[in-house]
Amino acid sequence: MECPKCTTQLLPNAKFCGGCGYRMSEEIPQENINQQTVSNQQTTPSNPNETFHLDADGRGQGRGYTWEIKNQGAFALAVVNLQAEQSISAESGAMVSMSANIDLHSEMKGGIFGALKRTVGGESAFVSTFTAKGQPGEVTFAPGAPGDVVGIEMNNQKFMVQSSSYLAGDVSLQVDTKFGGAKSWLGGEGLFLLEVTGAGLLLVSSFGAIQRKTLQAGEQYIVDTGHLVAWEGSMQYTLEKAAKSGFFRSFLSGEGLVAKFTGPGELLMQTRNLQAFAGLLKPFFPSQSSGGGGFNIDVG
Numbered sequence: 001m002e003c004p005k006c007t008t009q010l011l012p013n014a015k016f017c018g019g020c021g022y023r024m025s026e027e028i029p030q031e032n033i034n035q036q037t038v039s040n041q042q043t044t045p046s047n048p049n050e051t052f053h054l055d056a057d058g059r060g061q062g063r064g065y066t067w068e069i070k071n072q073g074a075f076a077l078a079v080v081n082l083q084a085e086q087s088i089s090a091e092s093g094a095m096v097s098m099s100a101n102i103d104l105h106s107e108m109k110g111g112i113f114g115a116l117k118r119t120v121g122g123e124s125a126f127v128s129t130f131t132a133k134g135q136p137g138e139v140t141f142a143p144g145a146p147g148d149v150v151g152i153e154m155n156n157q158k159f160m161v162q163s164s165s166y167l168a169g170d171v172s173l174q175v176d177t178k179f180g181g182a183k184s185w186l187g188g189e190g191l192f193l194l195e196v197t198g199a200g201l202l203l204v205s206s207f208g209a210i211q212r213k214t215l216q217a218g219e220q221y222i223v224d225t226g227h228l229v230a231w232e233g234s235m236q237y238t239l240e241k242a243a244k245s246g247f248f249r250s251f252l253s254g255e256g257l258v259a260k261f262t263g264p265g266e267l268l269m270q271t272r273n274l275q276a277f278a279g280l281l282k283p284f285f286p287s288q289s290s291g292g293g294g295f296n297i298d299v300g
Contacts, residue, residue, distance in 0.1 A: 051232055051266040052212060053153040060151055062170055062201045069149050076149035078141040078167065078203050082132035088201075089175075090128050090141055090168035098130060099137035105129045129171065141168050143205035145274055150210055152202040158233035161194040161204060164274070165229045170200025195233060204230055208272030215263025222258045223269055231267035 058069035064086030070077045077096065080088050092106065106128045130139045143149065149167060152159070160178075169175065178195045196202055204210075206229050215221055215235075225239070237259050261267060 051157070051214075052159075052230070052268060053155065054150050054212075055153070058151065060153055060201065062153075063172070065201075067151055067201055067203075069151060073148060073209070074146045076142065076147070076205070078149050078151070080130075080139045080141070080168070082130070082137050082139065084132055084135050087129050087131040087171045088139060088168060089171050089173070090130065090139075091166055092128050094141045094143070094167050095128065095130070096140040096142045098139040099132070101133050101135055102137045102139055103131045103133050105131070127175075141203065143167060145205075145207045147206045147270065147272070148209050149203060149205045150268075152204060152230075154196070154199055154202050156199050158195065158197040159202070159230050160233050160235075161196055161202075161230040162228055163194050165204045165206060165270075166194050166196070167203040167205045169196065169202045170198070172200050173198040173202060197233075204268070206268075206270035206272075207274045208270050211269045211271060212266060213269065214266045215261060217264040219263040220260055221263075221267075222260050223267070224258050224273065226273035227269045227271070228259065229268040229270050231261065232265040235261055235263070235265035235267065237261045 058072055060067055064083045065080055065088060067078065067080045070079055082088060082102075095104075098104070141149075154170075154173065163177075166175070174195075174197045176195045176197075178193050210229060213221060213223075231237070239257050239259055241257055
């Protein structure tokens, strides 16, 4: 199957052309359609209110590469097949495996100041670029924590992404660390967020499964800050206490501060909270003693 606008070769069930941004949900000239291929496709009608273009089958095609999410669920793995001399960018440490002909290059993207912003924001100062040399090659990526991975096909859009959720993306995407202000810091999510803009594949990960929520104009929705993954860059949000009766009762409830979003727009949430999970595990780890440099282990 090929794109009816730019003739780029696409996978049989592709919904988005990574070469020109053409959406397969648009009307396609009949003479450009392979009837046998179309009859074998099982496609879901596109919701015009959905901003995050997520392929239901977990696979797609971009500029010089194809991608697929395997083992979707708690232990997802992103597989990117690169054509010769094509590249993909990723967060440092995200790579699981790669073909022998893949060239790995790490650099301080944005110079020293950009690297400093990334480090303060909780990310690695270095960005890794993987390039297939001489012939096609494969690179696989996975997050550090158990959870899902989704591929977002960006079409000249801007999203805000929690730094812990960014996994990899098209080399043409602009990934910048933005100051989130005191409201981000008070929410326990760090002072910085990632602003991702452009067109191409964006791979994000979650702790648990990913749930999407679409808000209509003026509609408000509240999300615990520890469950945020990504949202539209144009969406307005404020940080406030979960309980309206006061900060003390709000923190006693275990929720603390939450983000209130106002539509229109769409956001992605994760079904589990990594910080809360770490809190559950804390009693099972040995605690460092106040003196002597050893460990105190409570054996009951």
